[in-house]
Amino acid sequence: xxxxxxxxxxVPVVTASAVREFASGGxxxxxxxxxxxxxxxxxxxVFKLFPSKERLFVAALADCFRQIVETLSMGAxxxxxxxxxxxxxxxxxxxxxxxxxxxxxxxQVHAQSVANIPEIGQALRLGMASVVRLAKSRSGASDDxxxxxxxxxxxxxxxxxxxxxxxPDEWASILSAGIRHPR
Amino acid sequence: xxxxxxxxxxVPVVTASAVREFASGGxxxxxxxxxxxxxxxxxxxVFKLFPSKERLFVAALADCFRQIVETLSMGAxxxxxxxxxxxxxxxxxxxxxxxxxxxxxxxQVHAQSVANIPEIGQALRLGMASVVRLAKSRSGASDDxxxxxxxxxxxxxxxxxxxxxxxPDEWASILSAGIRHPR
DNA sequence: CCCGTGAGTGACTGTATAGTCACTCACATG
DNA sequence: CATGTGAGTGACTATACAGTCACTCACGGG
Numbered sequence: 001x002x003x004x005x006x007x008x009x010x011v012p013v014v015t016a017s018a019v020r021e022f023a024s025g026g027x028x029x030x031x032x033x034x035x036x037x038x039x040x041x042x043x044x045x046v047f048k049l050f051p052s053k054e055r056l057f058v059a060a061l062a063d064c065f066r067q068i069v070e071t072l073s074m075g076a077x078x079x080x081x082x083x084x085x086x087x088x089x090x091x092x093x094x095x096x097x098x099x100x101x102x103x104x105x106x107x108q109v110h111a112q113s114v115a116n117i118p119e120i121g122q123a124l125r126l127g128m129a130s131v132v133r134l135a136k137s138r139s140g141a142s143d144d145x146x147x148x149x150x151x152x153x154x155x156x157x158x159x160x161x162x163x164x165x166x167x168p169d170e171w172a173s174i175l176s177a178g179i180r181h182p183r
Numbered sequence: 184x185x186x187x188x189x190x191x192x193x194v195p196v197v198t199a200s201a202v203r204e205f206a207s208g209g210x211x212x213x214x215x216x217x218x219x220x221x222x223x224x225x226x227x228x229v230f231k232l233f234p235s236k237e238r239l240f241v242a243a244l245a246d247c248f249r250q251i252v253e254t255l256s257m258g259a260x261x262x263x264x265x266x267x268x269x270x271x272x273x274x275x276x277x278x279x280x281x282x283x284x285x286x287x288x289x290x291q292v293h294a295q296s297v298a299n300i301p302e303i304g305q306a307l308r309l310g311m312a313s314v315v316r317l318a319k320s321r322s323g324a325s326d327d328x329x330x331x332x333x334x335x336x337x338x339x340x341x342x343x344x345x346x347x348x349x350x351p352d353e354w355a356s357i358l359s360a361g362i363r364h365p366r
Numbered sequence: 367c368c369c370g371t372g373a374g375t376g377a378c379t380g381t382a383t384a385g386t387c388a389c390t391c392a393c394a395t396g
Numbered sequence: 397c398a399t400g401t402g403a404g405t406g407a408c409t410a411t412a413c414a415g416t417c418a419c420t421c422a423c424g425g426g
Contacts, residue, residue: 028211132354154337
């Protein structure tokens, strides 16, 4: 199948498939065959492009954070209110838009759940480090404000994974109030 | 093995084993055999006590939230500062102590990652509902304060799962600052 | 036109695992 | 002592999955 291409061109395509598939099934719930099917290549060829399932997941996670950092950065560029809080707010808005298809969000949640695998924990820390450093340096906000920025981001993850935004009860609206999350 | 007992007595014991094992391996990464070994019974008998792996996980998660609610409630009872913020703070302290062995924390994180399995998502929402309702009713704090309470709880989960509290860099201390988490 | 290189795969292996079922055996009761 | 009930298990099935390997085949350079 597939019109002869170079391996180097295939790698980002397979990585993108891995992001989607791992996001939907998690690390253990996703098979190499799933990723291969999405990328329209054979499972065997996935192993020619990546040495193991673990490394494929790491590549997907790294790409996820690459996209996040890029998006946050653009959000900061386009902030109308250029105070620290205004910039953090613009970044939050850009992030909310980015994760509207939920893949990048779910991948992070799944990664947290297998962060005890050393290479995955490492990749997760690298990603969070780049996010925190970007938020701090671009906004110039206080440490507390950056911490709050991340905390509410995590709350947003909880709301989306559990589908709290579709629950009409009082407790659910307490958690969701004012949080920008994908509809 | 094991000194003849009633099934009803076994259930909570197996549930406790399930909490530990699922917390350490996640839903897909933990086998019925793992839980059985921990509970010192045969895998086959686990299926006599619980109809499926899914239901066993749900039982473990429910027990996890039962413990959390109990602990938060006791924390609120023992608060020295009885203002809303003081009570929320006492609850946070009680929670930090409860999750010092990380099992109850990790189980929640793993549950989030398989919340797309209907019964598990349901159990997670039930648990969060009881936590939010308890925090609100016991502290009488504003909706915002309760939301913040949960958001920083989620940040605490991130810090623990990724081992950020062992990273000496600046970005890591921004995230960990002032957060009570298990050492 | 031939041949080397690299893209891509089919078919396989070994292992793991959810769930089932027929069975054993301890004990309480009459 | 006989028997029924419920605790508990060994052995099995069916399936799935990570990773391997020998292979085919398209293409570009000489």
